[in-house]
Amino acid sequence: MRRLTFILPLVIFAGFVxxxxxxxIEIQRDSQRAPNIINAGEQNKPVPEFDLPPLMDGIPGFATGDFGSQVVMVNVFASWCIPCRAEHPLITRIGEDGIVPVWGINYKNKREEAIAWLEDLGNSYERIGFDLSGRVGIEWGVYGVPETFLVDRNGRIRYKHVGPLTRSDLNETILPMIECLNTTPQVTECLSGS
Amino acid sequence: MIAELGHFALVLALMVALVQSIVPMVGAARNDVRLMEMASPAATVQLLLVAAAFGALTYSYVISDFSVLNVVQNSHSLKPMLYKISGVWGNHEGSLLLWVLILALYGGLVALFGGNLPPTLKARVLAVQAIVAGGFLAFMLLTSNPFARVFPPPMDGNDLNPLLQDPGLAFHPPMLYAGYVGLSTAFSFAVAALIEGKVDAAWARWVRPWTLAAWIFLTAGIALGSWWAYYELGWGGFWFWDPVENASFMPWLVATALLHSAIVVEKRDTLKSWTILLAIVGFSLSLIGTFLVRSGVLTSVHAFASDPERGMFILLLLVIAIGGSLLLFAWRAPAMQAGGLFQPVSREGGLILNNLLMSVAAAVVLIGTLFPLMVDAFDLPKISVGAPYFNIVFVPLMVPLIIVAGIGPLLAWKRGDLKGALARLKYAALATVILTAAALWLAWGYSIGSFLGIALAAWLGTATLTEFFGRIGLGRMPPGNSLRRAARLPRAAWGMTVTHIGLAVTIAGITGASLWRTEAIQVMRPGETVEVAGYEFEFATVENLRGPNYFIERGTYIVRHDGELYTILAPEKRRYMVQQRETTEAAIFTTPMKDLYAVLGDKAADGGWVTRIYHSPLVPWMWIGSLLMIVGGTLSLSDRRLRVGAPSRRRAAPAAAATEPAGAE
Structure with missing residues (x-):
């Protein structure tokens, strides 16, 4: 019995390893399948069933039915998330330049804090859904913020980026992907190509 | 050329590390003095080689040699010299090199000052250190060579992340690494002791200074990082429970526990296997911390470029270092003899409670940090873990810890008198009530938690003073005698008093800074005024200036109190030319009781600016408290019994005097 307690730390560590x-291994496998898709489960699935109320006046929320006519970037953000601050200028730029419509999911955030954050840092989201409970985020497979999704013209999630988006992510992966999703009829080809 | 020399020095260092990890170990097993004596020169040579490599990389940065990939990626010719140098460790490869340099430095110090160690122990300690160093050198050479060249060399570099171009952050990583890596020495001692199969009071005495040094550096590193987050991120916050912050906090918690349990081993010759386990766990958490940041397993603001290949390699290193040492522990530790017995209410009992609470706290932080990982691995329901989780589970653990920290030092070894201790603490309890009442009166309307925090701080501070006054006999004898007693008190006793008071001050600071803070975030046009906590902030002007490698937008606030000019605050927003990134430079006006903190945000559409203003009471106390803890730790480190050779000299001196009367002095 006494011996067992001495083995316990090793057992815990083995679990960790x-x-x-x-x-x-999972990351590696996924990165071979398609770069930067860590949680491939959601990929290629239709967007989940949901309906998010707007965060603030003047900018509408969105629901499952709003997808399907165009390629959309969905960015999950929160004012308490430091990496979100880091990527926000780039996200704002994408929206401002009209590269692709950017819709935001405001995740587990107090309404007034999120609004103040956007007023402070700039806001080019075309729509913002207010997800206080994080329920919809879970449906989307969000497990950390920031996360960025690309949804194709048929309303299917085609790409998921975990962590802050950098300029090189944008240039090397996201932009070619958007281009491909916009022009190729058979969107599944976009995955291997990029 | 210089870069190649650096690379070559690293390869040589790896070779030396291999020799150093095998030969002395074999020597210790065979009791062959010549083989064991190999360890010290090997450690010195290894230090010189790694230092040469580090010098080579630093040189490449200083002269902006853009044919070295690492310099291209992290430096720029316009960058100020300080940040050219700090850029050396502001990236994955360079920080690893710094890590290995500090490891080699500790190895060299053990070799230099370890003259009074038993030869087998010293040989084994240095061999274990070399195994760790070898692992990291191999990792660096195989996956992260800092000296890789690039051809054709670009005209200029990509610059360092501007958030890192800051004096606070220039020194934060070296401090933290000195702490992390310092724990490697305690680890090496633990593993060597397991191999030897012997742990005694002398062993604890040898381990303590290394652990103390590591603890001091960790404290300084964490405080610097927190200070940086406070003034640079521009949100008035100082701790975000970010994975990387946690990675430095967990070893700190365990090192704190280790310091306390090593006292028990030294004084009472018991708790041995537990102390060994803490030494192993402390360094393991440092390694896991390094692992978390670099493997891409957890993303965070701090994350260096991550790469799954590196992740696998580090995991392998972890398995060898941690798995190996824990296996050794499971095998050898049960044979350790337990020493003196004691009652639950005793100094030992208090220290054990400290250990338990500290360890549980470290475990709780670890679970919170790794939670996203576990969610993924075991397909649990997806719940996010953030600051609320840590506050809910961490704070309740700290409450009993602080209460006991006040009582523990008053309990005797073996069997303490709880009633007597509490009776001696009646004035401390009274002072706590008065101070808390004063806080209630001053800050009426704030949360109950904030007054609990103040009460804890007051309790720990006054109880520590009670113990100190009792020790020097204040009130029982003439003040002169007390003063003389205080001067003769061992430095370790002073260290304990100062550190515990520092902790009390820090707790008060954290409480005030997080629970009594007032903030105002609004859009202001020049000329407008806003009032925050009784101070009027007039947003006067915004002007555009130029720094060495950035543009500046500087706002000026005129602050008035009771209608009179109080101070002027000039926060800046900097846009770095190369990386096109912005940083905020908050303007902070510090007084002993509070900080006024102003930030210039972005330009709003209507010609105004977003402005953020904070009134944060007691913030300076956090920094002063941390400083006191560092001073206390240093006092304790300078204690005579820990100084190299001091105990043996005292014993040896009379003998020497007897045989050589002429040469004694």
Missing amino acids: GATGWYI
Whole structure:
């Protein structure tokens, strides 16, 4: 019995190694399938059933039925999330330049804090859904913010980026992907190509 | 050429590390003095080689050698010299090199000052250190070579992330690494002791200074990082429970526990296997911290370029270092003899409670940090873990810890008198009530939690003073005698008093800064005024200026109090030319009791600016408290019994005097 307690730390550590090792292999496998898609489960699925109220006056919220006519970038953000601050100028730029409509999911955030944050940092979201409980975020498979999705013209999620978006992510992956999704009839080809 | 020399030095260092990890170990097993004596020169040579490599990389940065990829990616010719140098460790490869340099430095110090260690222990300690160093050198050479060249060389570099171009952050990583890596020495001692199969009071005495040094650096590193987050991120916050912050906080918690349990081993010769385990866990958490940041397993603001290949390599290193040492622990530790017995209410009992609470706190932080990972691995329902989780689980653990920290030092070893201790603390309790009442009166209307925080701080501070006054006999004898007693008190006793008071001051600071803060965020046009916590902030002007590698937008606030000019605050927004990134430079006016903190935000559509103003009471207390903890730790480190050779000299001196009367002095 006494011996067992001495083995316990080793057992706990083995559990840690198992979990992280599995995780790294998963990342590697996914990154070979399509770059930067960590959680491939949601990929290629239609957007989940949801209906998000607007965050603020003047900018509408959105629901499942709003997808389907155009390629849309969905960015999940929150004012308490520091990496979101880091990527926000780039997200704003994408919206301002009209590269693709950017819709925001404001995730687990107090309404007034989110509004103040957007007033402070700029806001080019075409629509913003207010997801205080995080329920819809879970449906989308969000497990950390920021996350950015690309939804194709048929309302299917085609790409998911976890973590802050950088200029090189945009140039090397996102822009070619949008281009491809916009022009190719058979969108599944976009995944291997990029 | 210089870069190649650096690369070559690293390869040589790896070779030396391999020799150093095998030969002394074999020597210790065979009791062969010549093989064991190999360890010290090897450690010194390794230090010189790694220092040469580090010098080579620093040189490449200083002269802006853009044929070195690492310099291209992280430097720019216009960057001020300080940040050219700090850029060396502001990236994955360079920070690893710094890590290995500090490791080699500790190895060199053990070799230099370890003269009074038993030869087998010293050989084994240095060998274990070399194994760790070898692992990291191999990692660097195989996956993250800082000296890789690029051809054709570009005209100029990509510059360092501007958030990192800051004096606070220039010194934060070296401090933190000195702390992380310092724990490697305690780890090496633990593993060597497991191999030897012997842990005694002398062992604890040898381990303590290394742990103390690591703890001091960790404290300084964490405080610097927190200070940086406070003034640079521009949100008035100082701690975000970010994975990387947690990565530095967990080893700190365990190192704190280790410091306390090592006292028990030293004084009472018990708790040995637990202390060994803490030494292993402390360094393991440092490694896991390094792992978390670099493997891409967790994303965070701090994350360096991540890469799954590197992740696998680091995981392998972890398995060897941590798995190996824990296996050794499971095998050898049960044989350790437990020493002195004690009652639950005793100094030992208090220290054990400290250990338990500290360890649980570290575990809780670890679980919170790794939670996103576990969610993924085990397909749990997706719940996010953020600051609320940490506050809910962490704070309740700290409450009993602080209460006991006040009582513990008054309890005797073996069997304490709780009633007597509490009786001696009646004035401390009274002072706590008075101070808390004063806080209630001054800050009426704020949350109950804030007054609990103040009460804890007051309790710890006054109880620590009670213990100190009791020790020097204040009130029981003439003040002169007390003063003389205080001067003769061992430095370690002073260290404990100062550190505990520092902790009390820090707790008060954290409480005030997080729970009594007032903030005002609004759009203002020049000329408009806003009032925050009784101070009127007039947003006077915005002007455009130019820095060495950035443009400046500087706002000026005129602050008035009771209608009179109080101070002028001039926060800046900087746009760095190369990376096209913006940073905020908050303007902070510090007084002993509070900070006034102003930030210039973005331009709003209607010609105004977004302005953020904070009134944060007691913020300076956090920094002063941290400083006191560092001073206390340093006092304790300078204690005579920990100084190299001091105990043996005292024993040796009379003998020497007897044989050589002439040469004694």
